[in-house]
Amino acid sequence: MRLGRARSVGLIGLEATLVDVEVSVGGGLPRTVLVGLPDAALHEARDRCRAAVASAGFGWPEHLVTINLSPASLPKAGTHFDVAIIAAVLAANGAVPSGLLADSVLLGEVGLDGGVRPVRGVLPAVLAAVREGIGHAIVPAQQVREARLVDGARVHGIASLADLAAVLAGQSIPEAATVQPPVRRERVADLIDVAGQLEARWALEVAAAGAHHVHFLGPPGVGKTLLAERLPGILPDLSTADALEVAAIRSLVGLPDVGELPRRPPYAAPHHSASVASITGGGSQIARPGAISLAHRGVLFLDEAPEFSPRALEALRTPLELGRIELARARALTSYPARFQLVLASNPCPCGQAGTPGGVCTCPPMAVRRYAARLSGPILDRIDIAQRLRPMTRAYLRAAGSAGEPSAAIAGRVVEARRRQVHRLREWGWSTNAEVPGPVLRRKLPPPEGVELLDEAVSRGQLSARGVDKVVRLAWSIADLAGAARPRPSDVRTALAMRRGDDAVEVRGG
Ligand SMILES: [Zn+2]
Missing domain, CATH: 3.40.50.300 (P-loop containing nucleotide triphosphate hydrolases)
Structure with a gap:
């Protein structure tokens, strides 16, 4: 039995709670089980994550994979847990080092092509993480600027699972690669x-x-x-x-x-x-x-x-x-x-x-x-x-x-x-x-x-x-x-x- 852990954030409105993503690999027939009060969108994470991992060129474990989101009593909604789930699976599989994961929150949805997509609630999630003393935030590349509105965390933008692996291996992603949408300034009517x-x-x-x-x-x-x-x-x-x-x-x-x-x-x-x-x-x-x-x-x-x-x-x-x-x-x-x-x-x-x-x-x-x-x-x-x-x-x-x-x-x-x-x-x-x-x-x-x-x-x-x-x-x-x-x-x-x-x-x- 091999274990991997990563952290994300559960949001009920603006109230944010750190969520531990624990993955165990081994024993039993090859299948993937997700537990811990997920909603429908999160339930689909299982299939989305498997497909993304495969197309990014990492293997999904050919064993029983159990993904547990805790605290179990907290209702969890949305698609932003994908990146944390994948990081925990890759760590359990030994595909990425787990050092940085202990001090990070991970947010982001994955596409079937292994790309990382923007999600709602990055700002309140990173605020909560900093409040809990977490030092790193790994977020979709397009939301780096949003995450950086919060003082106190080192923000890493990732556009793909390859970027995720690079960040976890301690490599820095060139800033130019993390494309930022232009800031839309609202015209204030006079x-x-x-x-x-x-x-x-x-x-x-x-x-x-x-x-x-x-x-x-x-x-x-x-x-x-x-x-x-x-x-x-x-x-x-x-x-x-x-x-x-x-x-x-x-x-x-x-x-x-x-x-x-x-x-x-x-x-x-x-x-x-x-x-x-x-x-x-x-x-x-x-x-x-x-x-x-x-x-x-x-x-x-x-x-x-x-x-x-x-x-x-x-x-x-x-x-x-x-x-x-x-x-x-x-x-x-x-x-x-x-x-x-x-x-x-x-x-x-x-x-x-x-x-x-x-x-x-x-x-x-x-x-x-x-x-x-x-x-x-x-x-x-x-x-x-x-x-x-x-x-x-x-x-x-x-x-x-x-x-x-x-x-x-x-x-x-x-x-x-x-x-x-x-x-x-x-x-x-x-x-x-x-x-x-x-x-x-x-x-x-x-x-x-x-x-x-x-x-x-x-x-x-x-x-x-x-x-x-x-x-x-x-x-x-x-x-x-x-x-x-x-x-x-x-x-x-x-x-x-x-x-x-x-x-x-x-x-x-x-
Ligand atoms: Zn009238």
Whole structure:
């Protein structure tokens, strides 16, 4: 009986566990057995690995080969165990030295031609390996750069099983041989492209400053999507820890451009016809991350929000509260981070023309009410800014000039406003105005000047009691942008105006 060992990583969501691949060769009739909770894809590894080993010119043992993946209780999924299985078989067979295997994790799927293919989740897997003190990561050649985002491991890229044998024999693979796909840099949309809409641009700036959720209301074509897309461009850069988290989620869904740490907050905009699973995450065996996790530390934009299914909107509730989502599926309970800034856009009515100067709404009144009501309740409760947008006339645009301020200038003010918040809120550990709970807002922070404006608004029925806290949070963000020590009456008035559109919707919807 001969033994070989190698290590890989099992992933349940972002949670990574080292998996030992043990191979014993000898005794019994020649066949290959795979044990240790494999899924269907992993079960096929047996045949895939045999074929790859044969075409690479190594022999598969003509004995009973038992492959055991442990811990046995951990459900294992995916095709990335192939390379570790082959390394353990070759080591058991004496075809490769086993020295380096004791201090390595191996990741990669093999093709029938003996080539090594990219797999999902290299980044979280290598992060886990480094945490466990492993010194080497052997990964598909195309994913070297992704693995190198993690400090602390020596990364070896392999394009074939011949490369694997060379690495294990202590030879270095020339870097030129490990072909890297070009890094795809996303173009960050700039607010300079948005003509007019000064109020809405200002609302977006305040939203960025205090991490407030926004609702843009207006007829089709006024620029709601243009504005939402430009929110990530005025948010502060991601910290290294946040960027690694964002990159790990992208790695897990197999996005091809995990080549450098993303510094811009991500942006996800699922279509209203998207399934609940694609929005929140899902899948039959072990859940995959959805749009809300791809928007983690960034922006989730729901265009035509009332058209989303009530189930999809309802499913946003827990992540909006907790910043994560738990998904129970057949083989495992998976938890993904999902702390995003929500931007909703909605038309005033199904046809989009209600309340638009010169527009003729053709919707029955009942349909208009139903449409608005679809957004009421838990989701609107979370929205701080409701900003109405109106169509810009040509004359207005000529007068205002077509170009607005560039995003970089706004981002500079946002960073400064965030710095003030971190400083003010440090004793509680919060970093944005949006996070401050009502009681702290009312009792611990100095009251805004002109707070009586809010009492008036409440007594006139223009503002709900719950709305008061929201207006105060907004007023703080406006004051932070202005560098004021506390909100001034004009800040409170502006905040009140930003809040009111939403109350109007609630009244109509209720
Ligand atoms: Zn209409």
